[in-house]
Amino acid sequence: MESPPSPCPPSTVRRNPPRRAKKAPCANTLPASASVENLNVFLRIRPLQVLPQVLARKPPKVESRANGKGGARKVDREKTGECLTVNGPSSVTLLAPSSLLDSKRIKNELYDGFSYVFPSDSSQKEVYDMVANPLVMDFMRGKNALLVALGPTGSGKTYTMFGCAKDPGIVPLTLKQVFRCKSQDDHHAMRSYYMSIFEIYSEGGKGEKILDLSGNGVGLTFQNSTLIGLKEVMVSNIEEAENLLALSMLKRSTAATNANEQSRHVIKSRMIAPKAQHHYGVRLCRSQCIINIRSADNSLREQDYSSDGAVLTIVDLAGAEKERKTGNQGARLMESSFINNTSMVFGQCLRRLILKSFSYFFVQSLLEHQKNPKKPLEKHFKNSLLTRYLKDYMEGKKRMALILTVKLGEDDYSDTSFLLRQASPYMKIKFTCVEELLIIPSKKRSTSSLVDHCKRRKINVSETLLFSYLLQFYIPVADVEAESANDRNEVFNTFEEGDAKKQLQEMVVPQSSSISPEIIDAPTTVCPTNDELLIELQRRARSDEIMRNFSKALWTVLKQYKQKLIESEKNVHNLSEAFTREENQVIKLKKELEELRSYCSCHRLPVVGESSSLDLGPVLDCCGSDLLTTSQINSSNIRADFHSGDSVTLVDQMPASLHGETLIQEDFKVLSDCGPSCTSGLINDSDITGGCSSPLNSIMDNESNFPPPSVKEATHLEENSRLTNRIDNLAGETHIHNDIKEMLDCSTRTTYNLTQSDRVTGNSSPLSKNGSSSLVGEITYSKENERLSKPDLLQVQHAKSIDKYHQRRILKEKNGVVSKSAKADKPKRRLLPASTMLLKEMTGLDIEAGNQDIRGKTTKGEQGIAQNHDSLFNLLRKQS
Numbered sequence: 001m002e003s004p005p006s007p008c009p010p011s012t013v014r015r016n017p018p019r020r021a022k023k024a025p026c027a028n029t030l031p032a033s034a035s036v037e038n039l040n041v042f043l044r045i046r047p048l049q050v051l052p053q054v055l056a057r058k059p060p061k062v063e064s065r066a067n068g069k070g071g072a073r074k075v076d077r078e079k080t081g082e083c084l085t086v087n088g089p090s091s092v093t094l095l096a097p098s099s100l101l102d103s104k105r106i107k108n109e110l111y112d113g114f115s116y117v118f119p120s121d122s123s124q125k126e127v128y129d130m131v132a133n134p135l136v137m138d139f140m141r142g143k144n145a146l147l148v149a150l151g152p153t154g155s156g157k158t159y160t161m162f163g164c165a166k167d168p169g170i171v172p173l174t175l176k177q178v179f180r181c182k183s184q185d186d187h188h189a190m191r192s193y194y195m196s197i198f199e200i201y202s203e204g205g206k207g208e209k210i211l212d213l214s215g216n217g218v219g220l221t222f223q224n225s226t227l228i229g230l231k232e233v234m235v236s237n238i239e240e241a242e243n244l245l246a247l248s249m250l251k252r253s254t255a256a257t258n259a260n261e262q263s264r265h266v267i268k269s270r271m272i273a274p275k276a277q278h279h280y281g282v283r284l285c286r287s288q289c290i291i292n293i294r295s296a297d298n299s300l301r302e303q304d305y306s307s308d309g310a311v312l313t314i315v316d317l318a319g320a321e322k323e324r325k326t327g328n329q330g331a332r333l334m335e336s337s338f339i340n341n342t343s344m345v346f347g348q349c350l351r352r353l354i355l356k357s358f359s360y361f362f363v364q365s366l367l368e369h370q371k372n373p374k375k376p377l378e379k380h381f382k383n384s385l386l387t388r389y390l391k392d393y394m395e396g397k398k399r400m401a402l403i404l405t406v407k408l409g410e411d412d413y414s415d416t417s418f419l420l421r422q423a424s425p426y427m428k429i430k431f432t433c434v435e436e437l438l439i440i441p442s443k444k445r446s447t448s449s450l451v452d453h454c455k456r457r458k459i460n461v462s463e464t465l466l467f468s469y470l471l472q473f474y475i476p477v478a479d480v481e482a483e484s485a486n487d488r489n490e491v492f493n494t495f496e497e498g499d500a501k502k503q504l505q506e507m508v509v510p511q512s513s514s515i516s517p518e519i520i521d522a523p524t525t526v527c528p529t530n531d532e533l534l535i536e537l538q539r540r541a542r543s544d545e546i547m548r549n550f551s552k553a554l555w556t557v558l559k560q561y562k563q564k565l566i567e568s569e570k571n572v573h574n575l576s577e578a579f580t581r582e583e584n585q586v587i588k589l590k591k592e593l594e595e596l597r598s599y600c601s602c603h604r605l606p607v608v609g610e611s612s613s614l615d616l617g618p619v620l621d622c623c624g625s626d627l628l629t630t631s632q633i634n635s636s637n638i639r640a641d642f643h644s645g646d647s648v649t650l651v652d653q654m655p656a657s658l659h660g661e662t663l664i665q666e667d668f669k670v671l672s673d674c675g676p677s678c679t680s681g682l683i684n685d686s687d688i689t690g691g692c693s694s695p696l697n698s699i700m701d702n703e704s705n706f707p708p709p710s711v712k713e714a715t716h717l718e719e720n721s722r723l724t725n726r727i728d729n730l731a732g733e734t735h736i737h738n739d740i741k742e743m744l745d746c747s748t749r750t751t752y753n754l755t756q757s758d759r760v761t762g763n764s765s766p767l768s769k770n771g772s773s774s775l776v777g778e779i780t781y782s783k784e785n786e787r788l789s790k791p792d793l794l795q796v797q798h799a800k801s802i803d804k805y806h807q808r809r810i811l812k813e814k815n816g817v818v819s820k821s822a823k824a825d826k827p828k829r830r831l832l833p834a835s836t837m838l839l840k841e842m843t844g845l846d847i848e849a850g851n852q853d854i855r856g857k858t859t860k861g862e863q864g865i866a867q868n869h870d871s872l873f874n875l876l877r878k879q880s
């Protein structure tokens with residue numbers, strides 16, 4: 001029958017080194033303390049004036065501050081000579097001296113984030129409770145702990161750590177607490193406690209030495225992280241412990257520099273009598289003092305005592321000092337340099353911990369190693385004996401706390417400022433408290449397996465980086481480091497680039513098939529196996545890689561889109577500019593068109609005036625929008641005007657769409673309205689008055705197939721013939737009328753002649769371009785409008801207008817004055833002086849005649865028309 005697994009020991013802590021085999025704890029027990037903690041950094045301010053009565057004063061009640069009521073009290077800012085004020089329990093302000101404030105642009109500095117700030121009037125008990133008691137309690141539970149006092153010389157480190165007989169410091173109070181617990185608790189009663197005290201000093205700056213203070217005062221050597229020859233003294237009660245402490249302090253060398261005169265005075269006056277100093281051979285040099293208190297389980301065998309149990313370490317560092325201030329020279333100066341160097345190395349180790357806390361250190365160190373593989377990974381702790389001894393703490397494997405001591409005086413501003421600046425980042429240090437992990441065999445195996453895995457695989461540096469990165473995140477680094485720094489170096493040394501790619505693929509980019517089944521089928525265990533852990537690491541690495549690549553691709557695409565967007569915006573801008581230009585162009589063209597239209601009002605035709613005189617009436621713009629349509633041009637309109645006795649509106653527009661027979665007939669109607677002789681040839685010979693010549697009749701005879709006029713047209717023509725007859729009757733009355741009639745007849749004949757020929761041949765005659773008849777003009781225009789140029793068309797229309805004007809003028813003379821109502825329907829007209837109109841007409845005719853001559857197209861009919869026009873104008877001129 002199997003016995004049940006033994007419960008985990010409550011406080012089993014492994015000390016490193018040496019190692020020894022331990023009982024196998026429960027495999028499924030993960031330490032609850034494996035958590036991330038911040039480094040506790042306390043600040044204690046030494047009083048400005050240290051007087052004997054101050055040292056002997058009663059400590060204030062702790063409860064008031066422990067409750068946080070007011071926390072750290074504020075120092076009166078008005079106090080002269082103080083450089084530090086306490087803002088609250090975790091913050092102080094460093095006040096720059098007024099002399100520096102003005103001259104060197106130095107400002108007051110605020111330091112925040114301390115675990116607690118102890119004002120100058122804080123008691124030793126208060127400091128102990130806040131700083132040391134938690135560590136002591138952890139120690140009693142079996143955890144290692146370190147407390148270090150840092151600060152410039154004479155700031156109260158020794159006082160804080162050891163105190164005086166009347167006001168004991170942290171170490172005596174710790175011993176009291178330990179043995180009180182031992183007496184009260186049976187579990188602790190079973191344990192033994194051992195003390196070891198030693199110092200590290202440098203005599204004359206000639207190298208570091210270790211002196212055993214708890215033993216017989218012999219020198220010690222440091223090998224493989226072990227102090228050889230260090231004697232541990234078992235202390236059974238508080239008295240034994242205090243005696244040992246007193247004797248050790250007697251041995252501790254405390255040199256008197258100018259800066260720590262008071263410290264020397266205290267040692268001399270309160271702790272060690274001058275005789276005792278002489279007896280113990282106190283050397284006049286300064287040192288780092290280390291006190292170890294170790295607990296041991298009495299149940300273990302004797303040989304195991306030395307390597308078992310938790311250790312509480314308290315360090316009183318020698319204060320850094322400035323040579324200029326102390327005036328040290330020679331060997332004292334060398335000693336001071338050593339102390340400063342130790343403090344510096346200690347600070348470097350802590351800063352390394354800061355980087356490590358932010359996971360930078362690991363990668364950075366590896367990158368440095370990658371550049372120069374022979375160069376070992378930098379480890380600052382090796383640069384001093386103290387840090388080498390405290391290696392585990394310097395590498396963040398075990399928890400520790402710092403207490404900074406500063407002086408309040410204005411003279412100490414630079415020292416205080418230096419320390420605060422140096423130490424303020426320490427508050428960001430995080431510890432992964434993994435010392436309990438190290439004592440779990442399963443976890444240990446897991447870690448070693450990971451390292452071995454790396455050893456087996458010859459991977460390249462990038463893989464190493466990745467692996468280290470993952471280790472940093474997913475496995476406490478300290479866990480790996482705990483194995484041995486040498487192990488890791490070996491791992492790094494095995495990196496080769498030979499078959500790295502394939503193995504890297506296997507490791508970094510595992511096949512999904514190799515992952516899924518294992519993960520899915522894996523039994524639910526608290527402690528995953530190495531392979532599972534590795535696969536998980538790989539999976540996360542792959543997902544990280546994918547996300548990184550995805551973000552890169554996304555970034556690239558976004559950049560491309562941005563580029564396109566910029567180009568599009570440019571195009572839009574160009575197009576809008578072009579559009580604006582085009583708009584301006586259109587506006588310009590419109591203006592030009594308007595101007596052209598205004599210039600095109602050349603065909604201004606006079607309307608028959610109310611009097612018989614040559615009152616040249618308004619004209620009609622032939623090119624304007626007021627042109628009449630084809631349907632508007634009909635004889636009925638004009639006829640109505642005739643019948644009503646109103647004035648005749650001149651309709652001489654020539655729509656470009658006029659063509660064909662119907663149009664011709666319609667235009668014939670218009671012509672008939674204009675005068676009897678214009679249409680006589682189309683109706684019958686009898687309609688043509690005496691002015692009709694025989695050639696016209698012969699033409700009519702020959703054109704037997706000419707279509708007869710309709711009834712409407714016949715009626716219309718009858719009216720026209722009546723008008724013609726009337727004209728004929730009146731013709732005899734005046735010579736002018738006869739002449740007009742003669743000319744009209746002549747024009748009609750010619751026109752008829754030409755019209756018939758056009759109808760037969762289907763071609764237009766050149767005469768039609770400036771013929772005296774509007775009919776001819778219209779017909780010709782309709783047929784040849786495409787062939788004629790614009791000046792030609794204008795000439796044709798001009799000629800027609802003149803013709804019609806004269807005809808209507810005659811008709812007006814016959815029918816009387818035009819009514820005003822008819823005038824209202826007329827299009828817009830402009831009155832011009834008669835002389836201007838006449839001159840214009842004459843000029844126009846001349847031009848037309850000239851043009852015709854030039855073209856060589858002047859015909860007989862055209863010449864006749866021109867002659868008629870001349871005669872007509874002469875008559876009109878005479879009349880006027």
Ligand SMILES: Nc1ncnc2c1ncn2[C@@H]1O[C@H](COP(=O)(O)OP(=O)(O)OP(=O)(O)O)[C@@H](O)[C@H]1O
Nearest residue numbers: 046153154155156157158159260262263266318319
């Ligand atoms: N909080 C305090 N209250 C009263 N006196 C103090 C306090 N802190 C320090 N002192 C006194 O100041 C003097 C110097 O203190 P201490 O020797 O502890 O300085 P130190 O930092 O250890 O110097 P060093 O680095 O040189 O060893 C001592 O006389 C000590 O009694």
